[in-house]
Amino acid sequence: MENTKLWQKGIVYQIYPRSFMDYNNDGIGDLQGIISKLDYIKDLGVDIIWLSPVYKSPNDDNGYDISDYLDINPEYGTMKDMDELIEKAKQKGLRILMDLVINHTSDEHPWFTQSQDPKSEYRDYYIWRKEPNNWTGFFSGSTWDKIGDSYYLHLFSKKQPDLNWKNPKIMEEVQNIMHFWLKKGIYGFRCDVINIIYKTSLENGKKSLVLTGSEHYHSQEGCHQILKTLRSEVMDQYDAFTVGETVLVTTKQANDLILPERKELNMVFAFEHMETDQINNKWFKTRFKPNKFMKVISKWQEEAYWNANYLGNHDQPRSVSRFGDDKKYHLESAKMLATLNLTLKGTPYIFEGDEIGMTNGDFKSMDDYKDIESFRIYTLMKKMLFPHWLRYKLIQKTSRDNARTPMQWTKQGGFTKGNPWLKVNANTKTINVDNNLDDPNSIYNYYKHLIKIRKESDVLINGSFKPLYMKRNIFVFRRTYQNQSFITVLNMSKNKRKCPLDMKGNISISNYNRTDLNDQLLQPYEAILIKEEGAK
Ligand code: TEU
Numbered sequence: 329m330e331n332t333k334l335w336q337k338g339i340v341y342q343i344y345p346r347s348f349m350d351y352n353n354d355g356i357g358d359l360q361g362i363i364s365k366l367d368y369i370k371d372l373g374v375d376i377i378w379l380s381p382v383y384k385s386p387n388d389d390n391g392y393d394i395s396d397y398l399d400i401n402p403e404y405g406t407m408k409d410m411d412e413l414i415e416k417a418k419q420k421g422l423r424i425l426m427d428l429v430i431n432h433t434s435d436e437h438p439w440f441t442q443s444q445d446p447k448s449e450y451r452d453y454y455i456w457r458k459e460p461n462n463w464t465g466f467f468s469g470s471t472w473d474k475i476g477d478s479y480y481l482h483l484f485s486k487k488q489p490d491l492n493w494k495n496p497k498i499m500e501e502v503q504n505i506m507h508f509w510l511k512k513g514i515y516g517f518r519c520d521v522i523n524i525i526y527k528t529s530l531e532n533g534k535k536s537l538v539l540t541g542s543e544h545y546h547s548q549e550g551c552h553q554i555l556k557t558l559r560s561e562v563m564d565q566y567d568a569f570t571v572g573e574t575v576l577v578t579t580k581q582a583n584d585l586i587l588p589e590r591k592e593l594n595m596v597f598a599f600e601h602m603e604t605d606q607i608n609n610k611w612f613k614t615r616f617k618p619n620k621f622m623k624v625i626s627k628w629q630e631e632a633y634w635n636a637n638y639l640g641n642h643d644q645p646r647s648v649s650r651f652g653d654d655k656k657y658h659l660e661s662a663k664m665l666a667t668l669n670l671t672l673k674g675t676p677y678i679f680e681g682d683e684i685g686m687t688n689g690d691f692k693s694m695d696d697y698k699d700i701e702s703f704r705i706y707t708l709m710k711k712m713l714f715p716h717w718l719r720y721k722l723i724q725k726t727s728r729d730n731a732r733t734p735m736q737w738t739k740q741g742g743f744t745k746g747n748p749w750l751k752v753n754a755n756t757k758t759i760n761v762d763n764n765l766d767d768p769n770s771i772y773n774y775y776k777h778l779i780k781i782r783k784e785s786d787v788l789i790n791g792s793f794k795p796l797y798m799k800r801n802i803f804v805f806r807r808t809y810q811n812q813s814f815i816t817v818l819n820m821s822k823n824k825r826k827c828p829l830d831m832k833g834n835i836s837i838s839n840y841n842r843t844d845l846n847d848q849l850l851q852p853y854e855a856i857l858i859k860e861e862g863a864k
């Protein structure tokens with residue numbers, strides 16, 4: 329236990345800075361806004377705050393297009409504000425995790441503007457070719473755009489040119505950036521799309537419905553080499569950690585990045601559980617099937633060396649709207665999902681607003697959306713002759729803006745006194761922080777209680793994971809450490825179901841305020857955490 333690091337035993341709270349709290353009332357969340365809410369975050373019981381990018385950026389992709397890695401987006405504040413945030417957080421025992429986006433920069437980064445001149449020393453910072461290949465990108469369409477008489481590669485939007493990791497200068501630049509921030513006392517990095525940064529070849533790819541060409545850049549040996557260097561040259565000099573965002577990985581590919589002897593990353597965000605309600609790609613949603621979902625989660629629990637557990641983030645629809653029921657069983661299902669996320673093995677990540685059960689946005693037309701990806705996909709579906717109602721329905725279900733609506737602090741919203749950059753959900757009237765703080769039975773107070781239980785428990789932090797039942801939308805698993813154990817019982821559906829196993833022990837927490845385990849009938853979305861008695 330003593331050797332357990334903060335990033336293993338701690339809990340991470342993700343902030344999407346644009347949407348968290350607007351201090352100067354210009355409609356955009358900012359650093360002073362975050363500082364003003366540090367006590368709220370601390371009270372929840374978390375240890376680490378992951379900030380989505382706050383660097384200087386023209387905001388084509390809300391900060392995931394960086395034009396200066398060593399400066400702060402003026403919309404969010406200044407470097408002085410950032411120093412203050414790091415310092416004030418530290419005083420409260422909170423550490424800051426920053427987003428590190430090193431697959432691409434903004435096209436407005438001075439490296440890229442200079443790179444446009446074929447004779448510039450920055451030319452090789454990016455990937456230029458005379459002719460495009462057949463690759464298709466994450467936001468759909470070709471990955472190549474033309475400037476002058478050459479094409480440059482961009483796996484995301486055309487304002488996000490990919491860096492050329494075959495150029496040793498990039499390694500040098502990135503190391504400097506990492507040192508700069510780590511020296512300020514941050515606790516590490518969430519490494520954006522880290523498993524696709526190294527392009528082994530630029531050959532044409534095997535034709536595929538999505539991401540043609542990915543076999544040339546996904547999980548390449550070159551990427552492993554880069555991560556080993558960043559670890560030994562930078563990370564190892566600090567008390568810090570890395571979590572990689574890794575698209576399309578298998579448990580084997582994840583372990584190749586996180587096993588301690590590999591000396592690369594500490595953990596990764598995998599996506600397989602997020603793919604269980606989609607056909608082929610994330611824009612074609614099918615009905616959520618809990619059985620499939622729990623099997624994937626269980627597989628990752630058993631096979632991955634360590635997990636970064638999450639049910640939502642700034643790229644995904646809201647978890648309660650997606651895996652729960654945001655109407656009839658809002659309270660119950662949000663608490664059930666919390667119980668899942670916080671009793672699994674690994675480091676739990678909570679996305680801002682999930683602790684009060686925020687739901688998908690209540691957008692009324694395409695004019696309400698802001699996300700570049702939503703527009704790209706909408707246009708693509710139009711080209712494919714999808715009727716308007718279907719296009720709109722798919723965007724409504726999948727848009728990343730669902731997770732990005734401003735944090736609901738009060739009945740009136742409370743995020744800003746100005747005009748919010750993205751529409752505040754009208755359900756802030758009932759779903760808001762104020763209501764949650766006041767009500768002992770609220771989702772927030774359930775999170776808080778559950779976090780406390782987790783933090784005080786060797787079993788929940790270090791225990792092994794064993795699935796006991798995964799059928800009929802019921803998920804039961806056991807965590808064991810030395811001679812102690814917990815059982816988590818989850819009904820992931822709205823149907824009442826008899827628990828197939830005998831439930832024995834003491835109830836640590838339950839979302840129906842159960843006082844005993846005599847009744848084996850599980851209520852809709854019921855969740856029970858049971859501390860088992862005696863040795864196992
Ligand atoms: O996301 C990468 C990613 O592959 C997806 O999760 C992304 O949401 C996109 O929808 C692919 O379909 C990361 C960031 O989290 C995301 O916000 C950025 O847009 C992206 O990288 C580019 O930096």
Ligand code: CA
Nearest residue numbers: 352354356358
């Ligand atoms: Ca502001």
